[in-house]
Amino acid sequence: MPAFDKKTTATEVADAFAADIKGKTVIVTGVTAGGYGAEVARVLASHGAKVVLAGRSSKKIQETAENIRKETPKAELRELVLDLSSQKSVRSAAEEVLKYSGPVDVAILNAGIMGTPYAKTAEGLESQFGSNHVGHFLFTNLIMPKLLEAPAPRVVSVASVGHFWGPVRFDDYGFEEGKTYDKWAAYGQSKTANILFAVEVAERYKPTKLKAFSLHPGGAATGIASSMTKEDYEKFSDYYNPDGTPKGDWMGTLETSTATHLVAAFDPSIADKNGAYLVDGNVANEQAAPYALDKDQAAQLWTLSEELVGQKFAPPSAQPAAAGLN
Template identity: 70%
Template sequence: MSNFDTNSTAESVAKALATEIRSKTVIVTGVTPGGYGAEAARVLALEGAKVVLAGRSLSKIKATDEAIKKETPDAELRELVLDLSSQKSVREAADEVLKYSEAIDVLILNAGIMGTPYEKMVDGLELQFATNHVGNFLFTNLIIPKLFEAPAPRVVTVSSVGHQWGPVRFHDYDFQDGKVYDKWVAYGQSKTASILFTVELADRYKNTKLRAFSIHPGGAATSLHQHMTKEDYERFSDFYNPDGTAKGNWLRTVEQCSATHIVASFDPSIANETGAYLTECKIATDQVAPYAIDKENATKLWTLTEELVGQKFNV
């Protein structure tokens, strides 16, 4: 495996993998300025990739677009409005992608939310589960034909160490309509689902050219933390002071956290490890909860999610 580690940055990894990145077309979801997706998009554009900037907010997409163009004036960028919490929006975005003339080499499912209050979405699903899993599942499966136009397609799903806060609650994934809702257990469920989705996707396509990886990028100060409250900082007092500042040295930079996005997307040395979970730029089998890589759970989740989107996806 390549010699990337916790000190690597997205830019240093992209520079090392420049020949793999150049001229590839990559969709990056969740490109809010200052976040992991925006940084991944920036360094990919810097190394000559064509980048599709996908997100819920057109104004945030445009802000990232402008920032990248300022640094790399000849960057090839597209904008794609994609609200993962709405299956209608996901289907519309997928239809747009299917009309692209070029193949999609890599799909980086970076967009996500964390620790939100209970909210039921238009499709009847809890917000975190809808956004962090169901939307990703639907979008990926709908654009599979564009991925298979590429010579070595990859799907990278951003999970979290937070998957250890809870398995998928197959018996009650909606927390009794919010009556027994715990936002951190719900977040854990959604991020466990991200890993299980990767496991099943990799298995279903194991005899094809498609490769799939899930990652924990690490923790940095981004807008992902916008729903954290005083009570949350008390709950996670091993990691945070009461004022929300980080304890110890676990907090990393956005540049470092985004490095694993690039490794999972382009490092040729991990191509045979499809389905793996990465953190700090390396495959991390000892840092993933057993329930998150359980094949029976992965298949069960795939079937459940097909029911939730009203569509079956076969290889």
């Protein structure tokens, strides 16, 4: 298998797995132009995937679709309005997906908000936890029947090295209704939840063909940092100058920061590492905080998440192997 590192681009990964990508249906959440999701969608479309562009703004989805079609005029694109901060919107989007003909091969859960002022989702959850984790939890479970139709389905949960800023606060995930809110601890909690979600999906769906992975995408200048303030740049002075420009060479590009998305989605050599955390295109469980890969906490988070969406999700029994295939 090809070797990947922090300088590998998404296109290079896609070239390596071109045969696996062509013709596959891939849902990408969070596809605003200039962001990770839009770049992932662009590369997938250029390699013949059928890409579902999922985002909360139809206008932004269309902008990304237009950009992709300038490069790949015959790109097979589909629009899906999905507001992860509203469980009603999530359920509506999932109903639409369940009507698709054919399977969904991969769900890349890329959408996210970071370091935002205290706010609540439509259901009253702290917005970073509610959008980054709970919305994706609900959406993925609701579209699971379409994923399980695929021959080698994968769920890719985009986390962050920012998970080190906080574990899941099971006793107070809402920061006392905002009274003790710390936006970076809240972001850390949501990113830890992204990793734990992949761990538990892998565990629950062991009898099936489904694989799940989480990842740290790297660093690139995107709109997700729009909530950062002068005080934040001072807080992270090891990484940023006071004017917000990065220090050193830690920040990559959109092209390099999306390579790991595609490794997690298509690299057949990691199939036996189900539930793993990836960094720079490689399995890197040793780079995750121990609490983020803890199976007990993963199971506890699943139970909490079911409570927060008011629905239980039981995995199916083992899927029989296709007749005549070795």
